[in-house]
Amino acid sequence: MGKDYYAILSVPKTASDDELKKAYRKLALKWHPDRHKDDKEAAEKKFKDISEAYEVLSDKNKRQIYDQFGEEGLKGGAPPGGGAGGFPGGSGFPGGGTFSYSSSGPGGGFSGFHPSNPEDIFAQLFGGMGGHGRGAPFMDVDDDMGGHGGFQSFGFGGPGGAHQRMQASGSRRPQEVTRGLACSLEDLYKGCTKKLKVTRRVRGADGNIATTEKVLHIDIKPGWKAGTKIRFQKEGDDLGNGAQDLVFVIEEKPHPVFKRDGDNLKIEMTLSLDEALCGFKKPVQLLSGKSILINNANSIVKPGQVSRMPNYGMPLSKNPGSHGALVITYKVQFPASLSLGQKEKIHEALTSE
Numbered sequence: 001m002g003k004d005y006y007a008i009l010s011v012p013k014t015a016s017d018d019e020l021k022k023a024y025r026k027l028a029l030k031w032h033p034d035r036h037k038d039d040k041e042a043a044e045k046k047f048k049d050i051s052e053a054y055e056v057l058s059d060k061n062k063r064q065i066y067d068q069f070g071e072e073g074l075k076g077g078a079p080p081g082g083g084a085g086g087f088p089g090g091s092g093f094p095g096g097g098t099f100s101y102s103s104s105g106p107g108g109g110f111s112g113f114h115p116s117n118p119e120d121i122f123a124q125l126f127g128g129m130g131g132h133g134r135g136a137p138f139m140d141v142d143d144d145m146g147g148h149g150g151f152q153s154f155g156f157g158g159p160g161g162a163h164q165r166m167q168a169s170g171s172r173r174p175q176e177v178t179r180g181l182a183c184s185l186e187d188l189y190k191g192c193t194k195k196l197k198v199t200r201r202v203r204g205a206d207g208n209i210a211t212t213e214k215v216l217h218i219d220i221k222p223g224w225k226a227g228t229k230i231r232f233q234k235e236g237d238d239l240g241n242g243a244q245d246l247v248f249v250i251e252e253k254p255h256p257v258f259k260r261d262g263d264n265l266k267i268e269m270t271l272s273l274d275e276a277l278c279g280f281k282k283p284v285q286l287l288s289g290k291s292i293l294i295n296n297a298n299s300i301v302k303p304g305q306v307s308r309m310p311n312y313g314m315p316l317s318k319n320p321g322s323h324g325a326l327v328i329t330y331k332v333q334f335p336a337s338l339s340l341g342q343k344e345k346i347h348e349a350l351t352s353e
Contacts, residue, residue, distance in 0.1 A: 005056055024051075263314050265326050276300065280294075
């Protein structure tokens with residue numbers, strides 16, 4: 001008999017996304033193997049089941065398949081309710097059936113569910129918490145705000161440097177220092193590790209200030225957004241009032257092709273008048289490195305028309321395995337001029353039955 005994911009998370013079958021997330025957070029913290037040194041093997045199994053249950057139930061497609069076919073059907077590759085390989089209910093083209101795409105990437109069919117690494121799911125929902133998952137020690141991530149790179153150097157002390165803020169409390173607390181961390185859209189799509197060399201000043205017992213350098217590592221998770229904060233506790237200057245926290249805020253670099261809109265990716269595609277009227281095939285290179293073919297065989301495309309391709313947008317950092325949509329806006333390029341003969345042929349084509 002297959003696993004009962006609802007029972008594992010102790011939620012009803014009508015549980016909302018928020019209820020699932022709340023249940024997962026509570027149980028994942030309770031059963032994380034790092035908290036069960038004496039019975040780690042049993043905790044690992046429990047932790048794995050909790051992560052698997054959340055991964056399935058928090059994904060609409062996987063949950064639908066599980067509800068219909070159970071664990072065996074889910075892992076055996078049972079077909080989802082909608083049609084495979086197309087855009088059920090709204091490709092952006094009249095008739096729905098004339099627009100297609102092909103790819104080996106996400107969304108190209110369901111071949112059976114394989115659970116993700118439980119630590120990856122834990123890290124994506126909790127961030128890099130010291131002692132858990134793969135996060136660096138003392139690194140906290142706040143992502144509620146909307147490849148391995150080379151070193152970046154940061155100096156945090158002195159005027160004109162990073163933004164510094166005194167944390168409000170009943171007693172004087174150390175400052176936090178904030179710096180922007182620029183990431184390409186590819187970094188935020190695929191995930192990467194940033195190595196940051198920071199210069200730290202520490203006042204000794206004799207009153208002298210010593211300067212040291214340290215390399216910090218930040219694991220950028222797929223799907224992180226601009227505004228995500230990564231905090232390194234007590235890794236900043238310590239000039240006698242306690243060590244500062246270092247806070248890095250993700251900044252998104254402009255991309256020459258794609259524009260991010262939440263979890264979606266937007267692009268513009270320019271068509272000739274012939275392509276808009278008679279059909280076209282155009283490849284699109286995705287941020288993943290894969291290429292998909294946009295194919296419209298029969299429908300007429302109007303200027304400004306929009307089509308959506310589910311599961312080809314940005315990864316959802318809090319919902320592993322899921323993606324937003326790729327949104328394509330079409331621009332139609334009209335010819336600068338037509339000869340009399342061309343006009344007559346176009347007129348004849350458009351007026352003849």
